[in-house]
Structure formats: structure tokens, C-alpha cells
Amino acid sequence: MYNKVKKILPILIVALLLAMVRSSSDNKFPSNDEVQHFLDWYWDRPLAAQGHPPSTLNALEASLEPEACKRCHPSQFADWEKSRHARAMGPGVYGQILDMTEDEYQNCLDCHAPLKEQADTLAKTRFYGGIKPLGGASPTQVSTPVSEHLHKKGLICSTCHLRGYQWFGPPRRPDLPPLTSESRLPHNGWNSHKAFEDSRFCAACHQFPANGYAINGKLLENTYNEWKESPQAETGQTCQSCHMPNRRHLWRGIHDPKAVRSGVDIQVSPVKITDGFVSTQLSMTNTATGHYFPTYVTPKIVMQAYQENKQGKLLENTLQQTIIERHLSLDLSTEYFDTRLAPGQTAILNYQAPLKPQTTTLVLIIKVEPDAFYTRLYQTLLEEDFTDKGTTLILQALAESTASNFTLYQKRHLVFPGASPLESPNGARLI
Ligand code: HEC
Ligand code: HEC
Ligand code: HEC
Ligand code: HEC
Ligand code: HEC
Numbered sequence: 496m497y498n499k500v501k502k503i504l505p506i507l508i509v510a511l512l513l514a515m516v517r518s519s520s521d522n523k524f525p526s527n528d529e530v531q532h533f534l535d536w537y538w539d540r541p542l543a544a545q546g547h548p549p550s551t552l553n554a555l556e557a558s559l560e561p562e563a564c565k566r567c568h569p570s571q572f573a574d575w576e577k578s579r580h581a582r583a584m585g586p587g588v589y590g591q592i593l594d595m596t597e598d599e600y601q602n603c604l605d606c607h608a609p610l611k612e613q614a615d616t617l618a619k620t621r622f623y624g625g626i627k628p629l630g631g632a633s634p635t636q637v638s639t640p641v642s643e644h645l646h647k648k649g650l651i652c653s654t655c656h657l658r659g660y661q662w663f664g665p666p667r668r669p670d671l672p673p674l675t676s677e678s679r680l681p682h683n684g685w686n687s688h689k690a691f692e693d694s695r696f697c698a699a700c701h702q703f704p705a706n707g708y709a710i711n712g713k714l715l716e717n718t719y720n721e722w723k724e725s726p727q728a729e730t731g732q733t734c735q736s737c738h739m740p741n742r743r744h745l746w747r748g749i750h751d752p753k754a755v756r757s758g759v760d761i762q763v764s765p766v767k768i769t770d771g772f773v774s775t776q777l778s779m780t781n782t783a784t785g786h787y788f789p790t791y792v793t794p795k796i797v798m799q800a801y802q803e804n805k806q807g808k809l810l811e812n813t814l815q816q817t818i819i820e821r822h823l824s825l826d827l828s829t830e831y832f833d834t835r836l837a838p839g840q841t842a843i844l845n846y847q848a849p850l851k852p853q854t855t856t857l858v859l860i861i862k863v864e865p866d867a868f869y870t871r872l873y874q875t876l877l878e879e880d881f882t883d884k885g886t887t888l889i890l891q892a893l894a895e896s897t898a899s900n901f902t903l904y905q906k907r908h909l910v911f912p913g914a915s916p917l918e919s920p921n922g923a924r925l926i
Pocket of ligand 5: 697698701718719720727728733734735736747748750759783784786788790791792793
């Protein structure tokens, strides 16, 4: 039964366990900083239970469900619902968790569904998408249907805004009319803290500590540090400025073609035909991504140029490509190459190849595979007679991870052998 999984999963888990070791000697940030002090407390995981709701809260206010917040904060909900944070307990995560012990999967929950109440509903049900529970209570025995699925909702509002039934948020917008102190505010108001406007708020899950898991001398997750050294940080752009513009709860990143396009500049030099050779240069610069492009080991970006015949068929031996990725082995032990672009850096594909007689078009294309690492992982899990609890979910996860692929850029140059230099009148196409 799933031999390779048995080999890969434990290593992944160990890697993440190591990564999550948070020691008090960790000196990543200056310790005398008030924001850091607040965040160390705020993100001390596993999070404590909220406890009993104060009697002053009505049932709506006492609910931890994002749908309850939606009643009064519909715009934040509408944005959040479409974000990856709302899908942080998708089939890829859940399918793996189903085959782990509670001790092992708590580390995943620390970033993917950190509320104690979510760990509780998960432990109670261990039931998802028709998969029978591993043990413990069967789904029909669960007595609280409202919270039965709390863990499946992923990174929810309460995780970032509630501790011990007290609400926390950024300082109130100065442009709002002042609050009158006569009436009680819903959820007894909130504690405002500038930590919410600070990039370190996000570092809790998007940066491994200095002593966390590293490969080839580089931390597996290093987004905050990359940002700190970026020109964007110098000009005061935070994670929130780009990913939560005007405080919107969007968190768009590598899965969103528009977001990716906003972070890079793509250039093509004129296509030349000389001495039977066709040549051009395709380049892409990380101009406005406030960290490496991409920051994680999971995405892959492929820049390609190739010749097509008039039937639109790729002609053999004409494809040349450049890959932008931090490519690791599935067990996270080996780094094969790291071609990610630091802020300001450029990737170049210098295309030069014999022009084939059948060629009608030179195609320049940039493709993004946001979940390339996971696609490889799921394929391997499934190849090995994977008959465990998570199989259905891993199949679903594989379908989702390949469906996330998109074309960032495509330009088609019509080629008429003999003519030079070539520019197609309306061949340029941005999708
Ligand atoms: C009954 C309505 C109601 C419900 C339910 C509710 N809120 Fe609020 N919330 C408010 C109001 C009103 C304010 C004050 C808005 C203002 O400043 O004008 C507020 C303020 C906040 C703030 C502070 C905003 C700031 O400027 O920093 C946060 C954060 C917040 N709520 C989060 C939540 C979350 C998370 C939930 C669900 C767990 C929730 N709220 C449920 C009505 C509600
Ligand atoms: C990943 C953490 C995270 C999650 C999840 C999250 N928020 Fe927030 N929220 C923040 C941060 C950070 C800010 C402050 C952003 C800033 O200052 O740029 C904020 C700001 C707010 C504000 C103040 C908005 C304003 O315009 O002043 C409200 C209200 C709020 N959140 C409600 C919610 C609700 C409701 C949900 C769920 C639907 C939610 N949040 C989910 C992190 C989160
Ligand atoms: C409690 C942990 C946690 C916190 C805090 C958090 N994130 Fe995330 N974030 C995640 C997880 C987990 C994912 C991956 C979700 C998935 O796809 O399963 C993610 C995904 C993302 C993505 C990926 C989008 C994409 O296209 O792949 C962006 C962007 C992002 N977060 C930005 C932020 C920013 C900005 C903040 C701070 C305001 C923040 N996050 C705070 C856990 C967190
Ligand atoms: C330190 C925080 C952190 C921990 C711990 C963590 N993750 Fe993640 N995870 C992320 C972030 C951030 C992303 C989004 C970026 C990416 O794709 O790597 C993510 C993405 C993923 C994805 C791909 C997106 C999706 O929803 O399908 C899977 C699968 C996943 N994690 C599984 C796990 C599992 C299983 C564990 C526990 C063994 C775990 N993660 C532990 C932060 C974390
Ligand atoms: C100047 C704008 C900018 C800033 C600042 C910024 N980002 Fe991004 N981020 C982007 C763009 C554009 C993308 C899409 C391209 C990409 O994936 O690298 C992105 C992608 C991401 C992703 C998707 C995964 C990946 O591999 O790229 C995550 C997660 C993320 N950012 C988190 C953060 C965090 C956390 C911070 C703060 C420490 C931050 N970002 C600061 C612009 C920014």
C-alpha cells in the first residue's frame, strides 16, 4: 500500500515540523519592538480556545463562522471568499491530513486552519467529501452541525481577528465619521493595533524562522526576508499594500493572471531571419513583485519559443525554453536549481534556430503553473497504488492543481521565409 507515499509524506512532515520549531532564541526580529511583541503573543500557536463567549454578545456576535461576520462586513467576506485563504483546507491539504496523526497534522493546521475550534471539529469528524472517518466519532454523532465544518473553511476571519472572544483589527480609518460612545458597538468594539498594517503580521505564516527548514542553505519559505531586502520595502510598500490594496481582503498572487502581470515587465526584440536562422529575444523582469518571482518552491514559469507549421503544429527540434523555478525533489531534500528572479532581475530567452521550410509562425509564450510542485507530488502519490483515505481527494487536488495553469503572455509572429526583418501586423496578443 502506497509505498512511496509512506516514503514521501513522513519526510514532508518532518520538514514542516522542523520548520515550525519556534525557539525563544530566534532573533529574526528585534525583540524590543512593540509590534513584534504583540505578534509573538498573537500568533503563538497552537492558538488557545476562545473560551466562553461573554454574556454581552448575542448569538450572531458569538459565532466564529465567517458567514456571521458577513452579516455586518459583507465586502470583506466577498473578497475573502474568493481568496486562497478561504481555500486553505482544499482537497490537497485535506487529502494528506486524513492519513496523518493529530500530532502530525497540527503543524499543517497552524497555517492552514489555525483556530483551536477548527482542530476540534476536525478531530471530531475526520470526515470530508464522502470519506469515512479514520476513527473516533462518526459524522452522524456530531451534535453541533453549525461548527461541524469549521475546519474546512480554512483561514477564516476569526483566525486573524479574534483572541479569547476579543476582536482585534487595524486602527480605524481616519476618513470615517467618529464613533459615538453612547451606544455599545457590535462585538464590544475592537482593540486596534498597528501590527495589522505591518508586513510582520503576514510573516507568521509566510516566513520560516531563521532556524527553520532550509535546503541548499536557503529557507524553504523566505517571503518576508525577500521583501525586506526589496526596493519596494524601502519605498514603504508592505505585503498589505500589494495584496490587500485599500484594505481589501483579496490576497491575489501567483494564481491570478492579472496579479502576476502587474509584477513583471515582458519584452520581445524584433524577430530576425539571417542566413536561414530565425532569432529573437524574450525577456521578463521582476519589476514590481516585492519579493522573488515567484517566492515559493511550488510555482513554475516557463518561457518558450518555437516554430509552427500552417496547421499549428509544433515543429520538431525548434522548441527552446527557460524555466523560472526553485526546483526541489519531492521529499524536499535536494535543490536541483533555483532560477527565481530577485526584485529587479531579468530572465532572458535568446532564441536562435534554423528556420524550417514548413515554418509559418514563430510562437513566443510564457506559461505559469502555480501548483507545479503539488502536481508532481499528487501524480507520484497516485502512481503508487494509493488506496488510503485520501485517494479521492488527491485525485480532486490533482485536477485542481493542473486546472490552475494559465498563459501569461503569447505573441505569434507570422514568418515568410526569405523576408526580413519580420513583424506581424496583428499577431501580438495578450491574454
Ligand atoms: C452585528 C454586526 C457585526 C458582526 C456580526 C461583526 N461585526 Fe465587526 N464590526 C461591526 C461594526 C459596526 C464595527 C465598527 C465599524 C466602524 O468602525 O465604523 C466593527 C468593527 C470590526 C473590526 C475593526 C475594523 C477596523 O476599523 O479596524 C474588525 C476587524 C471586525 N469588526 C471584524 C469582525 C469579524 C472577524 C467578525 C466575525 C467573527 C465580525 N466583525 C462580526 C459590526 C459587526
Ligand atoms: C489572513 C488574515 C486575515 C483574514 C483571514 C481576515 N482579515 Fe480582516 N484584516 C486583516 C488585516 C491584516 C487587516 C488590515 C489591513 C490593512 O491595514 O491594510 C484587516 C482589516 C479588516 C477590517 C477593517 C477594514 C477597513 O476597511 O478598515 C475589517 C472590518 C476586517 N478585516 C474584517 C474581516 C472579515 C469579516 C474577514 C472574513 C470574511 C476577515 N477580515 C478576514 C487580516 C485578515
Ligand atoms: C495563519 C496563517 C496565514 C497568515 C497570517 C497569512 N497567510 Fe497568506 N496564506 C496562508 C496559507 C496557508 C496559504 C495557502 C492557501 C492555499 O492555497 O491552500 C496562503 C496564501 C497566500 C497567498 C497566495 C495567493 C496565490 O495566488 O497563491 C497570498 C498572496 C497571501 N497568502 C498573502 C498574505 C498576506 C499579504 C498576509 C498578511 C496580511 C497573509 N497572507 C497572512 C496562510 C497565512
Ligand atoms: C508555515 C506555514 C505552513 C505550514 C506549517 C504548512 N503550510 Fe501548506 N502552505 C502554506 C502556504 C503559505 C502555502 C501557499 C504557497 C504554496 O503553495 O507553497 C501552502 C500551500 C499548501 C498546499 C497547496 C495549496 C492547496 O491548498 O492545495 C498544500 C497541498 C499544502 N500547503 C499542504 C500542507 C500540509 C499537508 C502541511 C502539513 C504537513 C502544510 N501544508 C503545512 C503554509 C504552510
Ligand atoms: C510590490 C508588491 C508586492 C509586495 C510588497 C508583496 N507582494 Fe507578494 N506578490 C506580488 C505579486 C505581483 C505576486 C504575483 C507574482 C508571484 O507569484 O511572485 C505576488 C505573489 C505572492 C504570493 C504567491 C506565491 C508565490 O510563489 O509567488 C505570496 C504567498 C505572496 N506574494 C506573499 C507576500 C507576502 C507575505 C508579502 C510581504 C512579506 C508580499 N507578498 C509582498 C506583489 C507583492
